[in-house]
Amino acid sequence: MSATGLRDYLDGPYKAARDVVREGLAEHAGLLDAGLRLTRDEYRDEVLAMLQQITADGHPGRGFPKEYGGQGDLGGFIAGFETLAFGDLSLMVKAGVQFGLFAGAILHLGTTRHHEEYLADAINGQLLGCFAMTETGHGSNVQALGTTATYDPATEEFVIHTPHEGARKDYIGNAARHGRMAAVFAQLVVGGESHGVHCLLVPIRSLDGDPLPGVTLSDCGPKLGLNGVDNGRIVFDHVRVPRTALLDRYAQVDAEGTYTSEIENPDRRFFTMLGTLVQGRVSVGGAAINASKVALTIAVRYADQRRQFGAPGSANEALLLDYRMHQRRLLPLLARTYALHFAQAELVEEFVRLFGGGRNESEGRKEGVAVGEGDEHDRRALEAQAAGTKALGTWHATETIQMCREACGGAGYLAENRLAALKADTDVFTTFEGDNTVLLQLVAKGLLTNYRESFGKLDPLGTARFIAAQAVEIAVEKTALRTLAERLRDVVPNRSDSADPDAGLRDDAYHCGMLRFREEHMLAGVARRLKAGIDSGMEPFEVFNRCQDHVIAAGRAHVDRVVLEAFLAGVQRAPEGEVRERLKELYDLHALATIEAERAWYIEHGRLSGPRSKAITALVNELCAQVRPYAGDLVDAFGVPGAAVDVPMVVPSQHE
Amino acid sequence: MSATGLRDYLDGPYKAARDVVREGLAEHAGLLDAGLRLTRDEYRDEVLAMLQQITADGHPGRGFPKEYGGQGDLGGFIAGFETLAFGDLSLMVKAGVQFGLFAGAILHLGTTRHHEEYLADAINGQLLGCFAMTETGHGSNVQALGTTATYDPATEEFVIHTPHEGARKDYIGNAARHGRMAAVFAQLVVGGESHGVHCLLVPIRSLDGDPLPGVTLSDCGPKLGLNGVDNGRIVFDHVRVPRTALLDRYAQVDAEGTYTSEIENPDRRFFTMLGTLVQGRVSVGGAAINASKVALTIAVRYADQRRQFGAPGSANEALLLDYRMHQRRLLPLLARTYALHFAQAELVEEFVRLFGGGRNESEGRKEGVAVGEGDEHDRRALEAQAAGTKALGTWHATETIQMCREACGGAGYLAENRLAALKADTDVFTTFEGDNTVLLQLVAKGLLTNYRESFGKLDPLGTARFIAAQAVEIAVEKTALRTLAERLRDVVPNRSDSADPDAGLRDDAYHCGMLRFREEHMLAGVARRLKAGIDSGMEPFEVFNRCQDHVIAAGRAHVDRVVLEAFLAGVQRAPEGEVRERLKELYDLHALATIEAERAWYIEHGRLSGPRSKAITALVNELCAQVRPYAGDLVDAFGVPGAAVDVPMVVPSQHE
Structure with missing residues (x-):
């Protein structure tokens, strides 16, 4: 092709x-x-x-x-x-x-x-500026930041201060060397009252590059990767900035020190502000998926050239990519990269729709006003989708690049072949812009509350309390939990009883039904367990903690389903002919490899028989063999420029 | 404690x-x-x-x-x-x-x-010397090396030569900068006849550090890690060394050019020579396990100090290690590190027993003679055990260090906290000293042939041919394959039908029985499939390739069982009291987490019911909570010196 x-x-x-x-x-x-x-x-x-x-x-x-x-x-x-x-x-x-x-x-x-x-x-x-949110003592729990911005009506200034070592701004890009200003997130204190975290613009360096008075800047030093970024630390000692330094779209402080906001609930205000920053997560997920494409391009091309051990009746040794194990290691990851590509494209479309700007022109921005109700619902959904895609995309990058490195043996370990830098540089993606485990909890929480009244705290306690107080009853009633499994069984006929365990395995309705079943069943289970725990009088933290692994698995099951459906939609929209055929094959590989990876859960929950489970594994093997002849084309289609993938271990002529 | x-x-x-x-x-x-x-x-x-x-x-x-x-x-x-x-x-x-x-x-x-x-x-x-085995074109397939050592009776010299680019020695430690001599593995050609790969000592640098005539040395350049090692490349252009340069314990060439060896079969000779080098694999596995200990020491201490998000009724946030998800991520890996520690200790004991030297004194070495028959059997077994422990230990290190990095968030990404170097430096362990996937095939092959006549080629073709020709019949007859499952069911009572799914889950006989069942069932299945394929007239390569994933999984199942039993023996030998209690708890966690990870297979094969599988997951969670209070002590017991783990993100006073 x-x-x-x-x-x-x-x-x-x-x-x-x-x-x-x-x-x-x-x-x-x-x-x-x-x-x-x-x-x-x-x-x-x-x-x-x-x-x-x-x-x-x-x-x-x-x-x-x-x-x-x-x-x-x-x-x-x-x-x-x-x-x-x-x-x-x-x-x-x-x-x-x-x-x-x-x-x-x-x-x-x-x-x-x-x-x-x-x-x-x-x-x-x-x-050049910094985004000074994270502190030494607080990463994911942004609401608990320690830096303060205290309003002084006498001078009409805010005083920015780092009250203790844990409140030091840390890992801040542009802080160690180049940044002249920082968007600083701090607890806003006005008239002795704290209004939660807000953002202010604070100059940190002079034009000559010297730290400004009261600002102490230091270097985080060498890192595992990304050493071209000057991450640093910032400590503020009663640094004064004018009242206008407050970024005041969602909350204002007047000269006299009166705090106003159109969003009354402080939590809701906080999450509205944070929600506008969703672009970071959208972008990081996409970047991670593209980094996976680079690694796969290198590893697939190498495996399509490198020979090892003998094949019978041939003077040549066999190509790595002809070995089943090698196919098994690389090709399902290639298929998942495609799946995530389409999920990311959907996410970007939705982001563009909500955050203004048509595809090619600005539609103008709403300014200084809180978003409307309908918008708000959609934005919460977008945030969850961005969080989920970021988590899966970045874990995928870590797994894929590692696998590619191992698949290239000693050559993959040499810096000249680029996998080393890819591995080191992308590694932090799983924990920055939101730790992946925290993000999947956010996803699950949104689903549990069905986005209704979903401005509770992000922390586990808040989640547990909130769900206990308001949401579980709704969730339980709405989905008729006790009969959910039965209901889903009707929707998706359980073929595990079929005489032919292979029947319908390449039917996309089967794949989607399986992933939807898993998602809904897991969410229902979590809701039921949270409710039972709270009803029994257990501490909310303990209730939450005892099913934290379930919460995270439920979040993941949701994102798996969204990604699968995005891939399927991408297949269905594709140009007829070879492009669509190849994509459908990859889609099947991705869908079945996803079900295979969770087959224990499916069998435990009566959705898969032993023979059918084995048939899925056999079909994944077969699909790997079917995809294999096109593997080179499938990585070529990523369009990674030669400068990024023409490494010494891959002979160029072979993939032109 | x-x-x-x-x-x-x-x-x-x-x-x-x-x-x-x-x-x-x-x-x-x-x-x-x-x-x-x-x-x-x-x-x-x-x-x-x-x-x-x-x-x-x-x-x-x-x-x-x-x-x-x-x-x-x-x-x-x-x-x-x-x-x-x-x-x-x-x-x-x-x-x-x-x-x-x-x-x-x-x-x-x-x-x-x-x-x-x-x-x-x-x-x-x-x-200072090099071990010049690997070539650009050949890593795992050592028998196919391209470098030649041709005997010239006129001068009584061997001529060492690199006939093509693929035969360049590559990734060779000490070659780029410090090595003066190399132990070179080359095809020995005497009187126009090739006798397979042998080892010769070849000087490569003068005392001043200059390359000797005919020797071209170059640098592999920067690597993902281990940049303190000068890996390089060596090309030989008709370099002459005296006849005595041949390391001639197993094969000799006399002045006239007569080749002799006490081991007639060239394959058997090759594997006997290679087998004496098993120490490398023994050592790398142990090193990887110890690197995991360093990472876990850092990550567990950090998680026992670092707080995140609120716990109810407390002014403090909760410690990371009190979160179930964090326990789930770190503690089963801690348990597996203990398991591998004991497996490694057993391996070293066996190595010491076979390779001479009592614990504290030399018992003298057999020299110039091939090892005896009984010895040979034990040595093949040792090689398999070393290969398996190396594969599991090094993959464990990669997984554990990655998890520790993520569990420490942004702080884990800073070089000052050491996880970066651990990750980068250990990464190549999975593919050097034998690629792990190749090693697990070696393990499985040894088991399939029950070590009898097991000197066939290591490559897949050789494996398939060999097994087809000699071994499958034996294996099939010996284990009465068709009734194996039934036989094992009698040995290990299938508790999956029990009314109480929790019954006996902490019974070590249950754990060992489960792992033995998996191992034997998988091996039998592979043997049956290989035999059926060969009987049907399929190409041996194709036969092997179609069950390569099974072969590797069977190898892994074997090593899992050996590791589990080593841990259990370690528990049983431990001093009575708290040490043994803590170890038994960790052992239970390791055993059940291992079964949990393979629960899909167990359910597919009728060894586990859905309810019992869920009970195992619940018990793994519970054991994590039980181990948690001792986690700090359990990493202290590794005895990693302060210089290696006192990193800025861990406050020292907390773990003294």
Whole structure:
């Protein structure tokens, strides 16, 4: 088959934005070994130079409103960002910090005066900034941050302060070397009363690069990867900023020190503010999926050239990719990469729909107002979808890149073959922009409450209390839990009793039914257990903790189902002919490998017989063999530029 | 509990050897951040300096015969090597190359004249050497190496030559910078006839460090990890060495060019020679297990200090280690680390028994003679055990260190907290000293043929042919395959029908029975499938390839069982009282988590009912909670020196 048609289909509506970044990658290909050639500081400066280069190429501008020099093409911006993951990941992360997080905070949490004062400079890279949320003592639990911003009506200033060591801002990108300003998340104290976490713009460095008075900056030092990003620590000692430094889209403080917000409930206000920052998670998930594509491109091409041990009647040894075990290790991961690609594309579409900006032009932004009810429901759903895709996409990247490394043996361990950097650089994705286990709890929580009244605290206690108080009854009644299993059995005929265990295994209704059954059954089970625990008078924390593993598994089951359906929709929309045929084959492989991985659960819950389970394993093997001849084309279709994958261990002529 | 008693028990008979290395670790603790402070060449030279230091401390001497300046304490030598894994892993690997591989090849493959000429200098570090086996084109398939050693009777020399690029020696430790001599594995050609792979000593560098004529040396460049080891490439252009350069314990070439060997079958000769090098695999497995201990020590202590999110009725947030999910992520891995520790200790005992040298003195070595029949059987068994423990131990390290990194969030990503280096340095363990998937096939093959006539080729083709020709009939008859399942059902009462699904879940006979059932059933299944395929006239390669995944799974099932039984024996031998109680608890956790991980297979094969499977999961959760209060003591008992685990993110006072 030709990979071109498939590649165009995968690139989708943002092909142009992706191609711009692909072309640019040749220019910053030198970064790919910068971590090996240069000192850490030189590498960081080189990354900064390339950041200015992609700025000149128009990458960040694409994602911002036209009135501040942008093009209002949010989808193209994210697609471009994802494509940066084909190249040096420090550059991608630094771009994410500068344009996604820092400029994004100004755009989403600030109002016109902030936009007019800072946005153009943030977008064109003149004003380098930090996103100072995480503290040494608090990562995932953002509501418990220790930094304070106390209003002083006498001078009309906020005093930014780090009250103890645990409140030190930590791991902050751009803080160690380049950032001049920080979007600082702090407990807002006005008139002696704390109003929870808000964001303020705080200058941290002079134009000469010196820390400003009261600001102590330090370096996090070398990291496992991403050493081209200058992560650092920030400590504030009673640093004063004007009242206007508060990003006041959702809450305002007037000169006299009166705090106002259109969102009365503090939790709801907090989560509304945080929700506007969902773009970070959307982007990281996409980047992780694209990093997996790079690793698979290298490992599949290598396996399609490298021979090992003899095949009978042949002078040649057999190709690695002809071994079943090698197929088993790489091809289901290739199929899952496709599945996640389509899930990510769906997520980006929904993000673009909700966060304004048509595909190619700005539709203007609502400003200074809280979003409406309907919007709010959709946004909570989007946040859950982003959290889930980020968790699965980043774990997938860790697993896939590791497998690719092992599949390339000693050659995979050499830096020149790129898997080393991919592995090191992507490793933190599973825990930054939200720890994956915390994110899956967020997903499950949203589902349990069916998004209704879902502004409770994110922490386990809040979840347990909230569900105990309001949601479980609803959930229990709504889904008729006690008969759910029975109901689903009717919807999805249980073929495990069929005489032919192979019957219908490639039927997509069967796959979707199985994944839906798992999701609903697990959610119902969690709800029932939470309710039973609370009813029995157990401590809410204990109640939650005793089914934390179930909660997380339920979140994962949900995302698995969403990803599967996105892949299926992608197959159905694909151009007829070879593209669709190849995709359907990959889809079947992905669907059955997913069911196979959870077969213990299905058998335990009476949804799969032993013989049928074995038939699924046999079919996964068979599908691997069917996909194998096209594996080279399937990685070619990712369109990873040569500069990123032409490594010494892969002979170029073989995959042209 | 006090960790001291447990620690003494774990240290076992080689406590003194371990403690010497532990004490030395303070001296070379500076290496722990050398990769960050120094250039690559400086780092390598620093590692060399420390290698000389541990030589002066007596580490390598311990493992060699007294007549060459050693102490003949092979067990203590390996225990010391394993303990080096608590520190900088480049030092450990360089020591492994120099003393284990290079000096080991001289000792095991050479005869008195080689021992007298080189051994003392190899042991005292004056003669730095390489183990030049792997080539660019051939890693696991050693029999197919391309380098040639052709005898020239006119000059009584061997001509060492690299005939094509794929025959270049690659990834060779000590080759890029420090090695002066190489133990080169090459096809021995005498009188125009090839006799298969043999080993010869070839000088590669002058005393000044320049490559010798005809030898081209280059650097593999930066690697994912282990950058303190100077891995390089060697190309030979008709390099001449004297006839005495052949390590001639198992085969000799006389001046006239007559080849002789006491082992007539070339395959058997090859595997006998290779078998003497089993020490490398024994050592790497142990090192990987110890690297896991370092990571777990850090992650468990961190989780026992770090708080996140609220617990009800408490001003404090909850400790990470009090969360079920966190327990689930770390504690079964802690239990498996203990299991592997005992399996490794058993392996070392058997190695010491077979490879001479009592615990504290040399019993003298058989030299120049092939091992006897009984010995041979035991050695094949040892090789399989070493291969299996290496595969499981190194995969365990990769999984455990990754999990520990994620469990420490952003802090785990900073180099200062050591998990980064552990992850990077150990990553290659899964594919060097034998790729793990190849090793598990070796394990399964040995079992299938019941070690009888087991000198067939290691490659898949050879396996399939061999089994087809000789072994399957035997295996089928011996185990009465068709009724095996029934037979085992009698031996291990199937409790899945019991009214009480919890009954006997902590009964070790139940655990062992389950793991034995799985092993025997899988092996029988593989044998049956191989036989059926061959009988049907399918190509042997195809027959093998179609059940490669089963072969590997069967190998793994065997090793799982061996590891479990080793842990159980370790519990039973433990001092009565708290040490034994804690170990039994951990053993139960390990046993049940192992069964849980394979529960799909057990249910598919009628060995587990759905309710009992769920009961096992519930009990694993409960055991995690029971182990949790002792988790700190359980990692303290590993005895990892403070220099290796006192990282900034762990507050020292908390675990003293």
